[in-house]
Amino acid sequence: MPREWDESDVRVRPNKRGSRPRTKDRPSHEDAVVGRIVTVDRGRYTAVVAEDTPQERIVIAARARELRRTPVVPGDFVALVGDVSGRPDTLARLVRVEERRTLLRRSADDTDPVERVVVANADQLVIVVAAANPEPRTGFIDRALVAAYDAGIEPLLLVTKADLRDPAPLLATYEQLPLAVVVSRTAAGPEEPEDGGDVAGGEHAREARGVEAQGIDARGADGSSARLDEDAVRALRAELEGRVTVLLGHSGVGKSTMVNALTGADRATGGVNAVTGRGRHTSSSALALRLEDAAPGSWIIDTPGIRSFGLAHVDPDRILHAFGDLEPGTEACERGCRHDAAAVGCGLDAWVAEGHAGDAGPARLASLRRLLGADPREEAQESKELGA
Numbered sequence: 595m596p597r598e599w600d601e602s603d604v605r606v607r608p609n610k611r612g613s614r615p616r617t618k619d620r621p622s623h624e625d626a627v628v629g630r631i632v633t634v635d636r637g638r639y640t641a642v643v644a645e646d647t648p649q650e651r652i653v654i655a656a657r658a659r660e661l662r663r664t665p666v667v668p669g670d671f672v673a674l675v676g677d678v679s680g681r682p683d684t685l686a687r688l689v690r691v692e693e694r695r696t697l698l699r700r701s702a703d704d705t706d707p708v709e710r711v712v713v714a715n716a717d718q719l720v721i722v723v724a725a726a727n728p729e730p731r732t733g734f735i736d737r738a739l740v741a742a743y744d745a746g747i748e749p750l751l752l753v754t755k756a757d758l759r760d761p762a763p764l765l766a767t768y769e770q771l772p773l774a775v776v777v778s779r780t781a782a783g784p785e786e787p788e789d790g791g792d793v794a795g796g797e798h799a800r801e802a803r804g805v806e807a808q809g810i811d812a813r814g815a816d817g818s819s820a821r822l823d824e825d826a827v828r829a830l831r832a833e834l835e836g837r838v839t840v841l842l843g844h845s846g847v848g849k850s851t852m853v854n855a856l857t858g859a860d861r862a863t864g865g866v867n868a869v870t871g872r873g874r875h876t877s878s879s880a881l882a883l884r885l886e887d888a889a890p891g892s893w894i895i896d897t898p899g900i901r902s903f904g905l906a907h908v909d910p911d912r913i914l915h916a917f918g919d920l921e922p923g924t925e926a927c928e929r930g931c932r933h934d935a936a937a938v939g940c941g942l943d944a945w946v947a948e949g950h951a952g953d954a955g956p957a958r959l960a961s962l963r964r965l966l967g968a969d970p971r972e973e974a975q976e977s978k979e980l981g982a
Contacts, residue, residue: 626673632882646890651680655688668882669714701904713840722752722843726759737903740916750774754848767954770919778826838893845899853896857883919951934966
């Protein structure tokens with residue numbers, strides 16, 4: 595007679611991980627302390643806890659496994675648990691990223707769907723370009739302006755090395771925009787030739803070539819220095835006071851030199867390759883530093899020099915908002931006009947032809963249309979030609 599089988603005959607093997615069912619619920623970590631991320635280095639996150647209090651300390655943390663796909667960048671406020679004492683050789687655990695007020699992002703090029711988060715919770719973006727050596731590129735400035743406006747961050751243009759070339763033609767391109775500008779020249783002294791430093795200080799119309807000036811010696815960790823005119827440093831400091839500011843620019847334009855003067859830090863500084871016209875990378879990671887002798891909440895985030903700034907994450911309609919000198923001209927456009935080079939009857943052509951955008955109108959319109967119909971190969975070429 596054949597044997598009858600039932601469920602009692604099924605052999606059940608014990609679960610090696612235990613019999614308790616897994617859950618997606620995570621602890622709320624209500625006892626976590628909140629810190630500001632100041633730098634990220636090889637999986638370790640440096641945060642300032644209890645900022646501007648007698649208990650302020652630096653805490654090193656590792657990211658929790660559930661956050662492995664969440665970018666954590668300088669400027670982020672994060673929740674920390676575990677050993678948050680800040681004592682040497684201790685490690686806390688980063689379990690949560692707090693809600694961000696602003697987020698500056700970029701992509702590798704204009705077709706790359708992957709966003710790169712640059713910094714979080716910044717109030718201001720300082721776009722740093724040199725008047726010469728390396729040559730300024732309005733395409734980069736326009737891209738940075740688009741990213742700033744899209745993120746809700748106020749932009750400021752810092753033009754360095756104005757003793758090497760008159761920056762007036764560059765500034766004329768943006769005179770129609772409500773854009774704050776600080777111009778910097780080298781304060782040449784008996785120990786420092788004018789072409790020996792990255793950054794200088796001064797007002798727009800000041801002639802600094804060959805003139806000794808009262809300056810600030812901004813010395814880098816490598817011993818190099820540039821004498822910075824106090825007027826420019828003072829003007830920029832006034833714009834940064836009480837705010838979180840990120841500096842963005844190509845290598846060699848003098849970001850780290852100015853950061854040293856404003857914060858008392860010793861970030862390494864570098865020059866420009868005489869053959870390629872490109873700057874040498876001296877900052878390998880973004881770093882948040884306090885503005886020296888300033889009000890609480892005054893931070894500067896120095897970023898590594900970049901080669902390209904893609905805008906794949908920005909809606910084309912929002913790109914136009916960065917061109918406030920051109921945007922009113924779209925009222926004459928037909929519905930559905932894309933405003934690009936292939937557009938027929940675009941109101942921007944008449945707006946520029948009638949002089950509403952100033953003398954720089956044609957160049958501004960061409961720049962807008964390059965962004966609206968951007969080819970990543972063109973962006974790569976622009977990067978290669980930097981300083982040509």
